Amino acid sequence: MTRAVAEQALASALSRRRAAASEAWDLDHEIVLVGAGDRVAIPGRYDRTYPFRAHSEYLYLTDRERPNGVLAFDPSEGWTEFLSPVTREELLWEALDGVREGVPEDARSVLELEAWLDARQGRRCGCLGAPIEGVECDPLLTQDLRDVLTALRRVKDEVELERMTRAEQATRAGFLAFPALIDAGRTEREIQIELEAEFFRHGADFLAFDTIIAAGDHSAIFHFAPTSRRLARGELLLVDAGSEVRGYASDVTRTYPVSGAFTAEQAALYEIVREALRAATATCRPGAEWRDVHLAAALAIGEGLVDLGLLRGEPASLFERGAMTLFFPHGVGHMVGLGVRDAGGVVPDRAPPGNGFPRLAS
Template sequence: METTLEMRRVRTAAAWGDTNDVILVHAGGLIGRPGGQDQCYPFRVHPHFRWLTGLSVRDAVLAFDPEEGESGGWTEFFPSVTALDTVWEGLLPLGRGRALSELTSWLEARHGRTITHLGAGYDTTQSPLEQKILEARRPKDEAELILMHRAVVATAAGFAAARTALRAGLTERELQIEIETAFARSGATGVAYDTIVGFGPTSAIFHAEPGSRALAIGEQVLIDAGAEVDGYCADVTRTLPGPGGFTSQQEELLALLDGVERACCLACRPGVEWHEIHRIAARGIAQGLRDFGILRCSAEEALETEAIALFFPHGVGHLVGLGVRDASGVGPGRGPKRRYCGVTPRCDLKLEPGFLVTVEPGIYFIPALLNDPANREKYATQVDWETLGRWLVPGGFRIEDDILVTDGEPINLTAEIPH
């Protein structure tokens, strides 16, 4: 019976097809901190290497020669472990693969062949072989879903801790600490990305860095956070009430967003274009804003004129898994990502069984967009600026879940984390 790694390599070789290239997949190495003497940033192995080897080893190379039948054409090369490596870092020999020092002679034996480099240190965005390995990696196998489940369990613990911690005077940084501590206590090996915490006005900053701002009565709390387990990342957003609960306007906005997000999740089925998921989100938000009197125009006009991007100025989500934006991009045979409803979504592809996606629509009131004279002139007929003025309390609302596309009903992996 083939192992998981063997199946991944067979899938990748099949995706690459009849290429005669010798392909080197690089794990990557340490990156020094500026002015940090011998200090480095934490090592992050390239996901292609991790997926094909199951390892996180710096400076390693996985080679593929389609003309070499032994081992399916795959050869692993690892740097030798020195006594100093063991003393300083506790590294030990892996007991598999070949020494990295042998790679030069291995390549010399294939002199005259085209060498294609993938992975860390190489810009391969235009390489057909890069696109093929992304396609091979998009459907998640059983081993990957097990790790995703563990990441979700740890993430749920973090959000539960956040709800318990909320109180007037709590700072964004203090809430971040509560969340990430719960992640670690529940088995996370790290955070999937820098935790985002925003109170009131800072909830409209997409990548808000938690600071010293204290939570006040009447402010919503936006948390975008995920735990990581062995490289696999959950990605969840919830908008929670601050002390005193939601205002009536906040409740209306969140109820609208909740319905939109659930509709998008249910639409994640095989054959559906990702742009269509974004359109469902954008149209639902536009219709709600029209019902509130903020938009004068129809939902369709708000999408066609791109007025909706004033309130929903990002894509509806992306692929997730081995890394927080795992194997996103464009589908086979497509050109660059396209602009759609005023934004450029991170994905431009059809959903397939096994794809794991985030669905994260949002509604925002961002002064930099809504008070811009150029936007006010451009969208004079689409937006009721007087009515908007009664809603314009700076802030944002976002809900995000991780959805597995199947042959049947989509599965919400993060459904146990309350909205």
């Protein structure tokens, strides 16, 4: 795909997303502001800031990774983008690719936002994205707008799928190279460096989240940061990692035997988890409830643990009594897309899932 074709596809996608949002919101006199967010200073490091990432709701509707931007919507006038002007100093220090001084022709300076709001005083305002300083937001309207937009964002368009595919391809390349990186005596940190390098070699432009490389007892911690600890034969090695392309993420978790082969006990437990994955995947169909996906995985784990003699009883009864959460204390998974946690949350007015369920991420 040429750059011109890609830009046209993106412009069409953004137009469709905004049209779908405005139609679904069905506003009359209310206005909407969507904030990109601001740079976050690293405490005590003077002018150093963390890498800027625009709020997902703003990025979805603008595809801009620029701080302090605001996308405004007035149902009688449509959409207006307010952007922080690019300065000569920024161009000198940061060399923003393809960006010129000032603001694009199809946008206005963020300095004009105050006048835009003054002209609409007294109208209810819903605020999405990052908070916007000095703006009074209607919390009920904001929640209604967010619920609608979240539902729209769960269905991915062609531009999103293309970026997710590229992120998956970069992640896949890293994991294909991963077994050759495993060797007793190597450190978790050394393996992390090599895995992430593979991601970037194959097209990633960011990490989807902080890479987890955990060996031995470290692997029992969900979000363990790699250390200088050296791998030892007989241990299990957990890796949870993923790459990102233009804001869209991939997320893969795998467990490997450091020695190259599982022990009989490790193999039995590994097969239980594989069966749970098969059961959960088979349940993922249009219209399926997320709680049913989790339940399918949990019952498969329960059946396997009963067969191994680690639990006694009927899996369904054990689940309802919370016995499974000793071995499966988290939700079965979460949605991935624009970021590694995308368009989640509980559907409004949905009843709690019932006994035996942990907090379900989505």
